[in-house]
Amino acid sequence: MNRQRRAHAKSREGCKQCKERHVKCNEVHPQCMNCKRLDVQCSFSAPHLTTTPLNQDSLADLELLDYWHRHPVPANASRQSEQEAVRLGFSHHYLLNSILALAALQLFDKDRSQTRWYVRAVAHREAAITRARPHFQHLEESQRPALLSFSFYTSLYTLAEPLLRPASTGCQPNFDPVKELLQAIRLGRSSTTFVQQHLAPVVSSDPFLVVKYHPLKLEAIQGLESRFPQLVWLRDLIEHQCIGRDRTVCLDAVESLFLSIAYAVDNPHNPSQNRAIWGWASNVDSAFLDMCSAQNAHTKSVSMFHAPISAINSG
Structure with missing residues (x-):
């Protein structure tokens, strides 16, 4: 009478080495009994990690x-x-x-x-x-x-x-x-x-955001003409070349622009200095921007002076 081998419950969780040798693995971590007896590396002892190198x-x-x-x-x-x-x-x-x-x-x-x-x-x-x-x-x-x-x-x-x-x-x-x-x-x-x-x-939680999104018109400063000769030149140009509503809009734009530049120079470490950047751009008359879009030579001369404000702030 032939003896029948006792069936055992099959498992797919055995280590890689036991699967390759087609033997039953006792699934003990970090090294199964077969691998320990044969003194070989067991796949249970090697963590399966995928590494992605930094590009x-x-x-x-x-x-x-x-x-x-x-x-x-x-x-x-x-x-x-x-x-x-x-x-x-x-x-x-x-x-x-x-x-x-x-x-x-x-x-x-x-x-x-x-x-x-x-x-x-x-x-x-x-x-x-x-x-x-x-x-x-x-x-x-x-x-x-x-x-x-x-x-x-x-x-x-x-x-x-x-x-x-x-x-x-x-x-x-x-x-x-x-x-x-x-x-x-x-x-x-x-x-x-x-x-x-x-x-x-x-x-309201951040002072920098307050001055960006709630810009205020700056108070007038005495002596702007002596500090910025360009203001005098632009004002004379506008007075002689513009008429009516255009003249009023351009004069207001140039005055407020140099006021903003002065404020930026005088308040280098004050959070509200950002008014100098955003205040003029937010408050200048929309008619002035429309004139710039139409390639009006006088408004272009004024608007070109806005770039130094951002340079002052970033420095």
């Missing part, structure tokens, strides 16, 4: 984040505000993209030969816009603080990027600084309108 873009972004921590924007922002923005960015990637875009633009400004930083800035800005768009279309309470910071940083980027754009991009032959400035101003005004309508309760 060059990831390493570049780490460098950008480090630079941002050392050189936040605005330069006189509080440490708490800067850390809060980055913390929000890790859970709202469109905000992180907008932060890294500005950091890359700053690094490119330090060394214009490093065009890779400009390319990285553009890539992050495009990613930020793409990722943020659905959240603007379907506004949720949890997104409001991040969208507010995103709007702020995107406005800064739009103002600074045309001034730093390298000629190698192929856009420089048709580069129109006034057109670029007008686009930045109109975007900033649209951003301000949206924030005031939908995100106003969040603004």
Whole structure:
């Protein structure tokens, strides 16, 4: 009478070595009995991990984040505000993209030969816009603080990027600084309108955001003409070349512009210095912007002086 082998319950959880030898594994971790007896490496003792190496873009972004921590924007922002923005960015990637875009633009400004930083800035800005768009279309309470910071940083980027754009991009032959400035101003005004309508309760938590989205008209300063001879030249040009409503609009624009420049110079470490950037763009008469769009020579002369304000602030 033949003895029958006793059947055993089959398991598919045995180690790799026992499966290859077609023997029963006792499935003891971290080394099964068979592998221990034969003194061989057991697959149970090797954790199954997949590693993903950092690519060059990831390493570049780490460098950008480090630079941002050392050189936040605005330069006189509080440490708490800067850390809060980055913390929000890790859970709202469109905000992180907008932060890294500005950091890359700053690094490119330090060394214009490093065009890779400009390319990285553009890539992050495009990613930020793409990722943020659905959240603007379907506004949720949890997104409001991040969208507010995103709007702020995107406005800064739009103002600074045309001034730093390298000629190698192929856009420089048709580069129109006034057109670029007008686009930045109109975007900033649209951003301000949206924030005031939908995100106003969040603004009051940060002094930088208050002056961006609730800009005030500055008080008059005595002696502007002696400090800025360009003001006298522009005023005379407008008086002789413009008439009626156009003259009034242009004179008001040039006066408020140089007032903003003076305020920026006199308050380099004051958070409210940002009024100098956003105040003029937010308060200037829309008729002046329309005249600029129509390529009015006198308004173009005035608007070209707005660029130094952003340079003063970034420095």
